[in-house]
Amino acid sequence: MYQLLSAVIVLALIPSQMSWGIPKINHGVYAQTNVAPRRTHVVPAIYFFGDSTIDSGNNNQLPTIGRANFPPYGRDFDTRHASGRFSNGKMSSDWINDFLHLPLAPPYTSPEARMYPFQGANFASAGGGILNNTGSVLGQKISGWQQIELFLERRNELIAKLGTVATSRHLRDSILYIATGGNDYTHNWITNDTDAAILPHDEFNNLLLTTFKNQLQVLYNAGARKVAVLGIGPVGCAPHFLWFTNTSTGQCMETVNQYVSEFNDGLREMLISFNQQNQGAHFVYRDIWNVVYSMAKFPQNYGFTNGDTACCGTGNYGGGSRCLNPSMVCENPAAHVWWDEYHPSHRASNVIARQVWSGVDPSTTTGNSTSTTEYSFLTIRQLAALDLSDG
Incomplete structure (x- = not known):
């Protein structure tokens, strides 16, 4: 089915001189209009794809244990509401929204996504990954391919409202933000939940990279030109x-970290060739491995006092159970790099977001990198300012 999907969307949409935007509103509030407004920002919208690190509530109505729509999640968010984010506050995606001066992109499964179709959307789903079976042990989720299908559905909605040319401009100037792959390691390599666990790690990495490249090609063929891919x-x-x-x-678990580093190296080099093979593509790699590892090992350098223990959890390092009720929360969440057993805290997510927004791109991807490729990707800040109207 996905091969057919890729074949159907084979022609890039026609770029031109206009783009659509949305008025700035207070953080945490959705736009108050259903009419395509005049452009007021360099970037008209942002679209998110990925897993629980940026899921803003798509799993709330799904039959899955991969949900965070209950206290104490969201206790430090703008609304003090458990919206479905796996954080005590904002995720990196929310901070990027802030940096772009855009209203928060609503989860695609929410009513708000239907009401405000011009301001982007969040397709990310806790448990989801690059491979279709990743995360199935948790229950229902929206896989990487399914998220792309929803994006294509949104694209068709925009064409119906704006026409093909204006939709092309909108998607050309919008940013796609993708944070995926972690669950593929967690559920396939560490906990052995799928058949992919039997593959040698180099074959597993190749499977992930090949599948992911096919997914990125579909997004490019659908009109995406500015895409930030997190390692x-x-x-x-x-x-x-x-x-x-x-x-x-x-x-x-340094063995697993090494395998992830090798995937990141492969991802970075795949994106270099992808941009060379697809005219006008600016699919940029953004490293988070270094900053998260550094926060975990040297928390004091970032103003934290604890880099290894979850603020909300039980057992050693707070990693023995999920964050299930307010009584499990530590005294000072702002002092912890980790909010729960898997996810960074509100403050740590801000540090991560600042790195992917404007941090220096290293010539190699991670501290364990063996890559010799010299190539400097744009930051998201530079990506946002990039004018493709003449392209």
Whole structure:
């Protein structure tokens, strides 16, 4: 089915001189109009794809344990409401919205996504990954391919409202923000939930990269030109896996981190060739491995006092159970890099977002990189300012 989907969308849409935008409103509030407004921002909208690190509530109505629509989640968010975000406050995607001066992109499964179709959307789903079966052990989720299908559905809605040319301009100037792959490691390599676990790690990485490249090609063929792709963070340093390995020293699962580093190297080089093969493509790699690893190991350098223990959880490092009720919350969430057993805190997400927004792009992807490729990707800040109207 997906091969057919890719074949159908084979022609890039026609770019031109206009783009559509949305008026700035207070953070945490959705736009108050259903009419395509005049352009007021360099970037008219942002579209999010990925997993629980940026899911803003798509899983709320799904039969899954991968949900966060209950307290104490959201206790430090603008609305003090558990919206479905796996955080005590904002995720990196929310901070990027702030930096772009855009209203929060609503989860696509919410009524707001139908009401305000011009301001982007969040398709991310907790448990989802690059591979279709990733995260199925948790219950229903929206896989990477399914998220792309929803994006194409939104594209068709925009064409019906704006026409093909204006939709092309809108998608050309919008930013797509993709944070995926971590669950593919968590559920396939660490906990052995799928058949992919039997593959040698290099074959597994190749499977992920090949599948992901096909997904990016569909997005490009549908009109996307500005795309920020986050590398996978140091999965082996999450509190759950410190608890899982029963370490007494806070030692990360460095073998897994090495495999993730190799994936990141492959992803970075794949994006270089992707941009060379697709005219006008600006699909940029943004590294989070280094900053998350550094926060976990040297929290004091970032104003934290704890870099290995979840603020909300039980057991060693707070990694033995999910964050289920307010009584499990630590005294000072702002002092912790990790909010729960897998996800960074509100403050840590701000540090991550600032790195992907304007941080220096290293010539290699991670601290464990063996890549010799020299190539400097744009930051999201530079991507936002990029004028493609003449392209």
